[in-house]
Amino acid sequence: MMEKPHVEVKGLTVTARNAAGERFPIVSGIDFALQRGEVLALIGESGSGKTTIALTLLGHARPGATIAGGSIRVGDAEISTLDRSALAELRGNRIAYIAQSAASAFNPSRTIMDQVIEPAMIHGLMPRATAEAKAVDLFRALALPFPDTIGARYPHQLSGGQLQRLMAAMALITDPELVILDEPTTALDVTTQIEVLRAFKAVVLERGATAIYVSHDLAVVAQMADQIVVLSQGRIREAGAAAQILHAPADDYTRTLMAAARPAIRPTPVKVALPAAAPLLEIRNVTAGYGRIGKDGLPRVPVLRNINLTIERGGTLGVIGESGSGKSTIARVIAGLLRPASGQVLLDGEPLPPGLDGRSREQFRRIQLVFQNADTALNPAHSVGQILARPLAFYAGLKGNAAHLRVLELLDLIRLPASLIDRNIGGLSGGQKQRVNLARALAADPQIILCDEVTSALDTVVGAAILELMAELRRELGIATMFISHDISTVRAICDDILVLYSGTMVETGPRTAFATAPFHPYTNLLIGSVPEMRTGWLEESHAGAAPPPIGAAGDHPDLCRFLPRCAARVDGLCNITPPPRHGLDKGSAGASRILCHHGDESLIAS
Amino acid sequence: MIASAFKRAKTLPLSGKVGLTLVLFWLAVALFGPMLAPYPVGAFVAYDVFEGQSAAHWLGSDYLGRDVLSRLLSGARYTVGLAAAAAMLASATGTALALTAAVGGAKVEEPLSRFMDMLISIPSKIFSLVLVAAFGSSLPLLLLIAAITYVPGNYRIARALAVNLAQMDYVQVARARGEGRFHIAITEILPNMIHPLLADFGLRFVFIVLLLSGLSFLGLGVQPPDADLGSLVRENISGLGEGALAILAPAVAIATLTVGVNLLIDALPGRGKGR
Numbered sequence: 001m002m003e004k005p006h007v008e009v010k011g012l013t014v015t016a017r018n019a020a021g022e023r024f025p026i027v028s029g030i031d032f033a034l035q036r037g038e039v040l041a042l043i044g045e046s047g048s049g050k051t052t053i054a055l056t057l058l059g060h061a062r063p064g065a066t067i068a069g070g071s072i073r074v075g076d077a078e079i080s081t082l083d084r085s086a087l088a089e090l091r092g093n094r095i096a097y098i099a100q101s102a103a104s105a106f107n108p109s110r111t112i113m114d115q116v117i118e119p120a121m122i123h124g125l126m127p128r129a130t131a132e133a134k135a136v137d138l139f140r141a142l143a144l145p146f147p148d149t150i151g152a153r154y155p156h157q158l159s160g161g162q163l164q165r166l167m168a169a170m171a172l173i174t175d176p177e178l179v180i181l182d183e184p185t186t187a188l189d190v191t192t193q194i195e196v197l198r199a200f201k202a203v204v205l206e207r208g209a210t211a212i213y214v215s216h217d218l219a220v221v222a223q224m225a226d227q228i229v230v231l232s233q234g235r236i237r238e239a240g241a242a243a244q245i246l247h248a249p250a251d252d253y254t255r256t257l258m259a260a261a262r263p264a265i266r267p268t269p270v271k272v273a274l275p276a277a278a279p280l281l282e283i284r285n286v287t288a289g290y291g292r293i294g295k296d297g298l299p300r301v302p303v304l305r306n307i308n309l310t311i312e313r314g315g316t317l318g319v320i321g322e323s324g325s326g327k328s329t330i331a332r333v334i335a336g337l338l339r340p341a342s343g344q345v346l347l348d349g350e351p352l353p354p355g356l357d358g359r360s361r362e363q364f365r366r367i368q369l370v371f372q373n374a375d376t377a378l379n380p381a382h383s384v385g386q387i388l389a390r391p392l393a394f395y396a397g398l399k400g401n402a403a404h405l406r407v408l409e410l411l412d413l414i415r416l417p418a419s420l421i422d423r424n425i426g427g428l429s430g431g432q433k434q435r436v437n438l439a440r441a442l443a444a445d446p447q448i449i450l451c452d453e454v455t456s457a458l459d460t461v462v463g464a465a466i467l468e469l470m471a472e473l474r475r476e477l478g479i480a481t482m483f484i485s486h487d488i489s490t491v492r493a494i495c496d497d498i499l500v501l502y503s504g505t506m507v508e509t510g511p512r513t514a515f516a517t518a519p520f521h522p523y524t525n526l527l528i529g530s531v532p533e534m535r536t537g538w539l540e541e542s543h544a545g546a547a548p549p550p551i552g553a554a555g556d557h558p559d560l561c562r563f564l565p566r567c568a569a570r571v572d573g574l575c576n577i578t579p580p581p582r583h584g585l586d587k588g589s590a591g592a593s594r595i596l597c598h599h600g601d602e603s604l605i606a607s
Numbered sequence: 608m609i610a611s612a613f614k615r616a617k618t619l620p621l622s623g624k625v626g627l628t629l630v631l632f633w634l635a636v637a638l639f640g641p642m643l644a645p646y647p648v649g650a651f652v653a654y655d656v657f658e659g660q661s662a663a664h665w666l667g668s669d670y671l672g673r674d675v676l677s678r679l680l681s682g683a684r685y686t687v688g689l690a691a692a693a694a695m696l697a698s699a700t701g702t703a704l705a706l707t708a709a710v711g712g713a714k715v716e717e718p719l720s721r722f723m724d725m726l727i728s729i730p731s732k733i734f735s736l737v738l739v740a741a742f743g744s745s746l747p748l749l750l751l752i753a754a755i756t757y758v759p760g761n762y763r764i765a766r767a768l769a770v771n772l773a774q775m776d777y778v779q780v781a782r783a784r785g786e787g788r789f790h791i792a793i794t795e796i797l798p799n800m801i802h803p804l805l806a807d808f809g810l811r812f813v814f815i816v817l818l819l820s821g822l823s824f825l826g827l828g829v830q831p832p833d834a835d836l837g838s839l840v841r842e843n844i845s846g847l848g849e850g851a852l853a854i855l856a857p858a859v860a861i862a863t864l865t866v867g868v869n870l871l872i873d874a875l876p877g878r879g880k881g882r
């Protein structure tokens with residue numbers, strides 16, 4: 001005899017109103033139940049209704065939508081019958097929600113600590129000091145850097161991945177009995193994801209919280225869930241125990257989803273060889289960071305150290321590293337938004353002025369930046385047409401009809417219907433926004449696009465479409481790309497060259513092929529090993545991110561290996577005393593990469 | 608345009624409709640009041656002082672036996688006009704300075720903000736008293752006093768908004784595109800501040816109505832024979848004991864005007880999309 005499920009949803013239907021004012025279901029006939037302490041995953045692609053269902057557990061329907069039928073029970077509370085004040089009492093207290101995009105969930109003008117403990121304060125659950133102590137514990141459990149002091153910082157001082165974890169801390173501060181995680185790791189890098197997943201799993205076990213995990217990534221879900229519900233177009237396609245869905249999927253749709261999970265390797269586009277010409281973009285010995293530059297020539301918060309890279313005409317360079325490693329900072333330095341403390345950026349062999357001042361309009365035009373988060377990168381007060389027309393007017397002086405025609409061309413190029421031209425940004429889906437974001441950069445007719453995590457906030461299917469589009473644009477227009485990502489499988493699939501960044505230093509650089517064959521730099525190895533495999537139990541078996549061997553106290557040389565505290569291959573008496581050399585790593589026919597490590601080929605394979 | 612404004616008005620909640628009606632009513636009075644006044648403003652037309660309501664004098668007579676309705680219809684234009692002009696001046700100046708501070712970097716922002724802190728620390732009534740004492744009351748001076756008094760408040764709010772917006776990615780993208788500061792301030796930042804600024808404008812307007820009425824009540828505002836709503840309350844203060852209409856009417860006028868503006872701005876739709 002099974003005990004009564006902790007959470008039970010029966011016959012749930014949510015409807016919305018279409019343009020003609022008629023109601024139509026966006027999800028219907030949803031049934032599932034889970035026991036206390038169980039994790040249930042809702043999985044499906046964008047628009048399949050995952051978030052809609054997750055939100056109903058909070059008694060919430062997005063504007064225009066209504067919960068039209070069915071019952072939703074959490075513990076002893078029948079959600080659909082509760083009034084506003086009862087729901088408010090429940091939300092953020094007994095039921096917590098962790099949203100996908102943390103960056104927009106934080107108030108930029110208040111400290112992290114204030115915001116993390118806010119749910120506990122609002123519901124009057126504990127005194128401030130207790131809440132703060134608890135928050136610090138959570139920061140530590142979620143593997144955040146400087147757990148004791150990070151609370152005093154402001155959101156803009158933290159990287160996207162750090163904010164995501166802080167959001168989890170905010171949700172867990174009240175010890176909720178049901179946690180709803182809506183794509184909580186979609187925007188995280190793998191090495192953090194594995195830590196966060198472990199943290200979530202530990203928290204769920206330890207506190208007996210029941211969780212609903214919304215994701216598009218089956219491999220992630222495989223690590224977390226006891227049960228999986230596969231959704232497509234608002235209906236359940238398949239539901240069952242995790243192991244069954246993963247190893248013996250009964251439904252065709254589930255199989256398609258599994259196939260889309262890993263991007264296919266694309267053939268290297270033919271390189272336009274222009275002998276003897278200077279590379280399109282070159283960075284020489286750039287050191288950069290935030291805050292005032294001190295006497296030692298380093299900024300107060302140093303981020304990048306001695307970065308060197310080159311991008312050829314029409315080439316793609318993938319920059320990969322974990323959250324906070326300084327990937328976006330490289331893009332900001334190239335774009336001129338951040339002055340490097342030392343070093344040079346060269347465009348076509350000519351040094352660019354270090355900041356925005358002094359760059360010519362032509363130089364601005366040739367380098368375009370596409371930001372990580374299309375939600376914040378597009379001005380909500382402008383329409384699609386206005387956004388695309390601005391670079392045309394600014395760089396080429398196109399106005400009136402000529403500009404209109406070009407905007408239509410651009411929309412066509414990125415496969416958006418011309419009818420969107422007058423639409424405000426708020427009325428677009430995530431994928432559409434990212435396309436507009438890309439089109440704005442293309443409008444400038446640039447030579448190089450700096451793409452900062454352009455697909456990270458999108459789900460696999462939409463992200464894959466954007467990547468496809470970019471590959472095509474690159475082939476047709478010959479635009480060089482710097483592709484910043486935390487996802488090594490994406491970078492390996494689409495980039496010619498790859499640079500691995502750890503804590504602002506380049507630890508491994510080389511052609512794409514070199515990243516398919518061991519040995520790797522220990523950090524690259526960790527990155528590759530952290531990509532979840534599509535089976536249950538991988539999280540427990542994986543050694544990625546396991547505790548490194550013990551080591552003596554580190555010397556105080558400033559150039560010691562920065563990966564030392566986490567390195568599984570570190571050597572006592574060497575790594576903690578002497579700075580590592582940069583040397584080649586021969587991988588036979590796969591080419592060679594350059595790494596910053598004490599180990600050579602043989603010893604890396606051995607370790 | 609009028610049609611779309613009308614459509615918008617129809618979507619307002621009830622409180623907003625009440626507010627809008629009151630605001631429109633007072634705007635109309637300000638514009639056409641003097642034409643509608645049944646008697647000349649300064650004429651002694653009643654038989655008695657503090658007369659009650661009658662067919663000849665709808666709102667009775669004042670402490671000199673003048674027609675209260677006529678004086679109210681003529682006086683409203685000073686209060687509404689002066690306050691609207693001053694609020695506009697204050698908001699425009701405050702917002703322009705705030706945008707300058709937001710895009711101008713620390714070298715511009717620091718001195719501006721300190722200067723505003725200094726202005727805001729001067730009590731507004733005392734500031735007005737000193738200026739009126741020094742220069743004598745006149746309409747332009749009143750306008751200036753009211754505007755200067757409320758610039759810092761608007762500046763603070765606008766600066767907080769603008770500084771936050773200047774951090775947004777779309778502003779960074781515009782900077783990396785090579786856009787000038789002026790473009791960034793006007794096209795990228797300002798449109799996203801409109802709604803809160805409108806609300807702030809309404810508040811400033813109400814404060815200024817009260818400040819001007821207060822000054823007039825002290826006898827330092829609009830000078831006789833002209834009178835704004837505040838002076839009407841003051842000159843009839845002796846009728847307070849008998850609850851004369853002459854003092855109730857202008858007081859109610861001030862109340863409905865300020866309450867109307869407040870209701871309207873509170874009811875404006877939640878997000879300013881700029882258009």
Ligand SMILES: Nc1ncnc2c1ncn2[C@@H]1O[C@H](COP(=O)(O)OP(=O)(O)OP(=O)(O)O)[C@@H](O)[C@H]1O
Binds near residue numbers: 322326
């Ligand atoms: N304005 C700032 N002031 C101080 N520190 C900052 C500032 N902006 C970023 N940082 C810090 O600089 C480091 C690098 O940030 P950056 O945004 O380049 O990381 P990232 O590799 O792009 O990370 P993510 O993958 O999360 O986007 C982080 O530790 C971050 O906290």
Ligand code: SF4
Binds near residue numbers: 522564568569597
């Ligand atoms: S130098 Fe030492 S600590 Fe650094 S990556 Fe190599 S083995 Fe690890």
Ligand SMILES: [Mg+2]
Binds near residue numbers: 159329
């Ligand atoms: Mg980044």
